[in-house]
Amino acid sequence: MPGKVEQRAHIKLASPFIIEMWVIIFLVEFVKGSLLVALLPVYMENILGLSVTVVGFAFALQYLGDNLFRSPSGWVMERIGYRWTMTSALLLILVAVGLIIYAKDAVLLSVACLILGIGTSPLWPCVMTGVTELAGSTKSGSSGAAMGAVEMASLAGTGVGPIIVNFLMDHGGHSYRTAFFVLFGCAVLVVIVALLLPTRIGAHTPHAVRDMDIEPGTGSGKRLNPLQSLKRTISQIRNSLNVSRWLYPALFLQAFAIGLMTPVVTLFARSELHVTPNQFSLLLIAGGGITVLALIPAGRLVDKIGTTLFLNIGFLLAAGSMAFFSMVRWLPLVFVAVALVGVSYALILPAWNAFLAKQVPKGERGTVWGLFLTLQGSGMVAGPVISGKLWDTVGHGVPFLASACVMLLLFGLHLLIVHRTKRRTGTI
Numbered sequence: 001m002p003g004k005v006e007q008r009a010h011i012k013l014a015s016p017f018i019i020e021m022w023v024i025i026f027l028v029e030f031v032k033g034s035l036l037v038a039l040l041p042v043y044m045e046n047i048l049g050l051s052v053t054v055v056g057f058a059f060a061l062q063y064l065g066d067n068l069f070r071s072p073s074g075w076v077m078e079r080i081g082y083r084w085t086m087t088s089a090l091l092l093i094l095v096a097v098g099l100i101i102y103a104k105d106a107v108l109l110s111v112a113c114l115i116l117g118i119g120t121s122p123l124w125p126c127v128m129t130g131v132t133e134l135a136g137s138t139k140s141g142s143s144g145a146a147m148g149a150v151e152m153a154s155l156a157g158t159g160v161g162p163i164i165v166n167f168l169m170d171h172g173g174h175s176y177r178t179a180f181f182v183l184f185g186c187a188v189l190v191v192i193v194a195l196l197l198p199t200r201i202g203a204h205t206p207h208a209v210r211d212m213d214i215e216p217g218t219g220s221g222k223r224l225n226p227l228q229s230l231k232r233t234i235s236q237i238r239n240s241l242n243v244s245r246w247l248y249p250a251l252f253l254q255a256f257a258i259g260l261m262t263p264v265v266t267l268f269a270r271s272e273l274h275v276t277p278n279q280f281s282l283l284l285i286a287g288g289g290i291t292v293l294a295l296i297p298a299g300r301l302v303d304k305i306g307t308t309l310f311l312n313i314g315f316l317l318a319a320g321s322m323a324f325f326s327m328v329r330w331l332p333l334v335f336v337a338v339a340l341v342g343v344s345y346a347l348i349l350p351a352w353n354a355f356l357a358k359q360v361p362k363g364e365r366g367t368v369w370g371l372f373l374t375l376q377g378s379g380m381v382a383g384p385v386i387s388g389k390l391w392d393t394v395g396h397g398v399p400f401l402a403s404a405c406v407m408l409l410l411f412g413l414h415l416l417i418v419h420r421t422k423r424r425t426g427t428i
Contacts, residue, residue, distance in 0.1 A: 018130075020196050021126070022149065023190075024194060024197075025123065025157065028090070028093070028120055031190075033158035034165045037158065038266060040109075045267070048104070053392055055388060056389070057385060060382070061110050065113075065114040065119075066121045067121070067373075068118075068121070070125055070374040070377060072370070073126075081199030082126050085122050086122055086123070089120070092116070092118055093116060094187045101177065101181070101184065128369040128373070132357050145350070148300070155288050156292050158288065170277050170278065243359045246417045250414065251356075252375055252378055252379045253409060255377055255379030256383045257407055259382065259384050260383045261403055264396070271396065282335075286335050295346055314351065315407050315414065324337045387402075
């Protein structure tokens with residue numbers, strides 16, 4: 001384990017790669033947050049007359065497209081680099097937003113959501129691989145602060161997007177088309193920024209991938225074909241990936257807890273809390289703003305004292321605050337509940353990503369991150385479908401109670417993983 005002096009080394013948050021990915025993450029999550037949190041649930045239910053179950057199904061397709069292509073995009077990124085992987089994929093966001101603008105039925109909107117997911121699939125494998133590689137170039141390999149920075153960009157985009165869309169809806173005569181075209185402009189901008197990304201970070205990845213793709217025992221340096229290269233990658237991951245089996249359900253549940261809330265939080269605020277669009281924007285600021293402001297300080301503390309304490313407190317606080325949110329109806333208490341949720345996620349997000357980064361082997365980082373994020377994101381596929389069913393058939397507060405129960409389960413799984421890891425490494 002690194003000593004205390006080494007733990008003070010951090011990734012430079014002002015590095016060009018971090019800044020470019022920060023902008024890309026912000027813009028992508030701005031578009032996604034605007035669509036999935038503010039626009040599509042209300043648009044599909046009130047304008048197109050679709051049920052909440054259909055809304056949840058469309059959202060699930062978005063997460064499905066994202067997750068199905070995360071591992072492949074990580075593998076491709078290892079071979080063609082960040083710039084062209086991101087640029088080619090993010091062009092699909094333009095297609096998706098264009099379809100949404102003119103879609104009038106559930107089928108086309110669902111197809112658009114699927115394409116949107118495919119277009120965003122390389123985002124997190126690329127950024128997590130890049131941050132992990134940058135951390136590998138520091139003495140301590142500390143990544144908490146950088147993970148906090150990229151999560152801050154994600155939450156800022158997810159929060160600011162709905163706020164601006166609600167403002168446009170409130171002051172633009174409830175014009176959905178205007179809001180959709182603003183998002184289309186953001187999609188154009190994110191493609192332009194993606195063209196500024198480097199092809200590689202440093203010299204390690206291209207050499208490593210080039211070596212892995214050379215057929216062994218051939219003096220001529222004959223390259224493997226894509227299928228042979230993929231088989232060799234899978235074999236290497238099996239040999240180098242040594243993690244607790246309990247990590248895999250934890251990856252699923254971490255995103256499943258969020259997926260349960262995503263399609264119903266706006267509907268809950270309007271139907272149960274009876275808030276105006278401006279009040280809902282204030283709620284987003286109360287929760288998301290606190291999270292964003294606390295992420296980088298929390299990430300730096302994670303680098304100094306480790307991930308365990310932050311995850312334990314975060315999971316318990318998230319469980320309690322989400323259960324509280326599902327039960328309160330007085331607006332001041334709603335703000336308290338939302339603020340507590342924000343604090344809990346500020347503790348969880350940088351610590352969770354730093355915890356995962358420690359599990360990633362040096363070889364095929366992009367592919368392994370893609371695998372982890374696919375498993376994690378599969379919770380975002382199942383969450384909205386189950387959430388819509390719970391909303392329609394059981395009760396409007398039940399998705400939030402279910403999410404609280406998942407957080408309690410995550411608390412237990414994390415304790416088990418840490419205990420098993422310490423026992424395996426002989427530290428207990």
